[in-house]
Amino acid sequence: MNLPVPSGSVERPRWPAPSRFRRYQGPVMLSLLAICALVTVLTTIGIVAVLGLETIHFFRESHVSLPAFVFGTEVDPPKFGIFPLIWGTVMVAAGASLIALPIGLLSALYLSEYAPRRVRAVLKPALELLAGIPTIVYGFLALVLVTPLLKACFEPLGLKVDSYNALSACVVVGVMIIPMVSSLSEDVLSAVPRSLREAAYGLGATKFEVSTRIVLPAGLSGVAASFILAISRAVGETMAVVLAAGRMPNVTANPLRSVETMTAYIVAITGGDASYGTPKYLSLFAVGMTLFVMTLGLNILSGLILRRFREVYN
Amino acid sequence: MTTRSPLRIEPTTPPDESPPMRPSDPLPALPPPKPDPATVPDPVISARSLCVWYGSSMALKNVDIDIPRHKITALIGPSGCGKSTLLRCFNRMNDLIPGARMEGTIKFEGIELADPSIDAVALRRRVGMVFQKPNPFPKSIYQNVAWGARINGYKGDMDELVEKSLRRAALWEEVRGKLHKSGLDLSGGQQQRLCIARTLAVEPEIILMDEPCSALDPIATAKVEDLMDELKEDYTIVIVTHNMQQARRTSDMTACLMLDEAAVQGGHRTGVIAEFSPTEKLFTNPSDPRTEAYITGRIG
Structure with missing residues (x-):
């Protein structure tokens, strides 16, 4: 035509x-x-x-x-044994992860699988708002809110709570990184194709089975990535930790004591504690390198775990 | 007033003047029983005056259909006329769509499926579903088949069940050596047969197939069709298809769905059953002019 x-x-x-x-x-x-x-x-x-x-x-x-640098327990020059700093960092990061990973993952599952659309439209931005709060605000919340609460809880039981303590740092850093886990995980869980969910429902699966045994495994790589990001953030978190956990290099399993993290140490040195070019000044690069190696290690580890467990859908 | 057949003369209300349906409107009265050529003895599913709504729009209107036991029933019709919606009523899959609801009655072995309080999870074990696009789980072939059985608490020998289901789905010979490879490594046709095997593993009574071959090449399609023919000895199959040759080749009964003219005038897309007859009759001697127009390619 x-x-x-x-x-x-x-x-x-x-x-x-x-x-x-x-x-x-x-x-x-x-x-x-x-x-x-x-x-x-x-x-x-x-x-x-x-x-x-x-x-x-x-x-x-x-x-x-x-070895003396990594495992020594005396932080001050000339020994420069940073084990207490590594200990404090791991303790705060582990405690924060213990709080943030389960809560973040469960809220992601709730948002992607259970929440009605309207609830989700309100709740997701609200959670993400948590991520926008400056970390120093979390720091003084730890000082003026969390630590007094911890004191009120534990001191009647005869446990001494330091004014600066690791637990309060764990709590605020944990809350701080919840949105990283929940928001990123929710994105990947929502991206799992509807056809997989329908297939599972079609076989007589309950919502819980679909969420935990189909959607979660399919989105595992993204969830793990969000975990790693969150843990790395907890490891590297500075201001909140300085304000909450203080600056006492301690190797202790008691979370009610004060600890010093690597980041707090770096803040102190760059804050004018040491003059340029001295070993004390240079030590901040060595501590920074240790932090970098730790987070790099986490990333490599997660890559290995993922290769073993993730389910690839196309 | 609902007009079931345009051959029927409605002197008072011509069909194109009936107003579009709203959810608040009372259900229209049942149409007078028409002499139905498709009398189905002992139907496994029986729907009467079934209406389905998505929010405020009506997707299906006054569907009457009897699904015969151990036969293949095909649902054909142009796009958007509610074939899949009807299919998904049979296992309450529409529950997953927010705002979807059913009115009327639809009985499966005495269970009222339109009752929102029935256990849809238990129902779906008995009424399995195969989807348009092969959607194996991102798990091994073995796990794909075993998963549904496992969550439903299957107590027997799982290895045996997996083998039996894969054999039944005519896939065993092709995958026996690689049961622990991912189901996604299979070809499209094999994936679809894996999905059928997965459905068979939970031992359903009915298998719903929503355009199961539309993503497959002709050879894979032929395999699935042969399989359907074997399966109907033990299962009731309902298949939605766009392929009229496929409906004619495979099915015993065919329902032809059409858009309701009155609803289209009102800007809605509401499906109705134009004709439900034995397949051979529907394709050689359709009693409804819309069916005839559709199967001869004049509409749709």
């Missing part, structure tokens, strides 16, 4: 040649985007290089051996 020729098309062509912008769009965008991607890669390389070089510098200046 012949289409009628639009009137006027003979005198004035309707399809001009592509503009110069459209013609050069491809290569321009390609290089622009590549540069942006390169920025993050270069930054990472830069950070690792600076940390690595200064760490080597530190060990050369301070004459501390690596």
Whole structure:
């Protein structure tokens, strides 16, 4: 069938040649985007290089051996044994994870599988709002709210609660990272195809079985990624921890005592405790490197666990 | 006033003037029983005046249908006329869609499926479903088959059940050596037979198939069709299909659904059953002009 020729098309062509912008769009965008991607890669390389070089510098200046650095229990110079700092960091991160991972995961399951659409529309942004609160606010909440509450709870039982204590840091950091877990996990759980849920329901599965045995395993890689991000955030969290847990390097299993984390130590040193170039000053790079290695280790570990357990759907 | 057949003369209310249905309207009176060529003795599912609503829009109006036992019933009709909606009434799958509800009666072995308080989970074990797109779980072939049986508390020998189900689904020979490979590594046709095996493993009485071959090539389609023919000895099968040849090849009874003209005038898409007859009769001598127009390709 012949289409009628639009009137006027003979005198004035309707399809001009592509503009110069459209013609050069491809290569321009390609290089622009590549540069942006390169920025993050270069930054990472830069950070690792600076940390690595200064760490080597530190060990050369301070004459501390690596085992003595990692396992020594006396933080002050010239010993530089940072084990109490690692201990404090692990304790706060573990305690915070103990609070945030189950609560975050369960709220993600609730939001993606159980909540009516309208509840979800309100609750999800509300949870994400938690992530927008400056961490120092969590810090003084720990001081003025959580610690007094802990004192009120534990001191009648005859347990002494330090004004700065690890438990209160665990609580506030835990609450702080709940939205990371719940929001990211909810995204991946919601992304599990409806067809998988229908298949399970069609076999006579209950909502609980569908949620925990089909949706969760299918979204496991994303859930684990959210866990790792949250734990890394807890490991690296600074201001809230400084205010809540204080600055007493302790190796203790008692969460009601004060502990010092690696980040708190770094804050103290950069806060003017040490003059430039001294071993004490250089130690902050070594501590930073230790933090970096810890989070890197977490990432590698999670990758290994995932390869073993995740279910890939397409 | 509802017009069941355009052949019937309605002197007072022509069909195109009846107002669109609203959820608040009372149900229209049952249409007078028509001499139905498709008398089904001992139906396994029997729906009368079944209406389905999605929110405020009516998806199905006054459906009367009897699903014969150990036969294949095909649901055909143009897109959007409610075939899948009707199919999903049989196992209450529409419950998963917020705002969906049923009116009228639909009985399965004495259970009133329109009753919102019945146990849909227990029902779905007895009324299995195979979907349009093969949707195996991202688990091993073995786990795919065993999963449904396990959650339903199957007490017997699981290995035996898995083998039996895979054999029944004509897949055993192809997968016996790789039961612990992912179900997603199989081809599309194999995946669909895996989904059938998974459904068979919970020993349902009815198998609902929602366009089970539309994502498959002709060879895989032929395999699934052969399988359906074998399965009907033990199961009742209801299949939704866009493929009229498939309906004609495989089914014993065919229901042709159409959009309700009156609803279309009012801007709604409401499906009705235009004709429900033995397949051979529906395709060779349809009694409804809309069915005839559809099967000869003039509409749809």
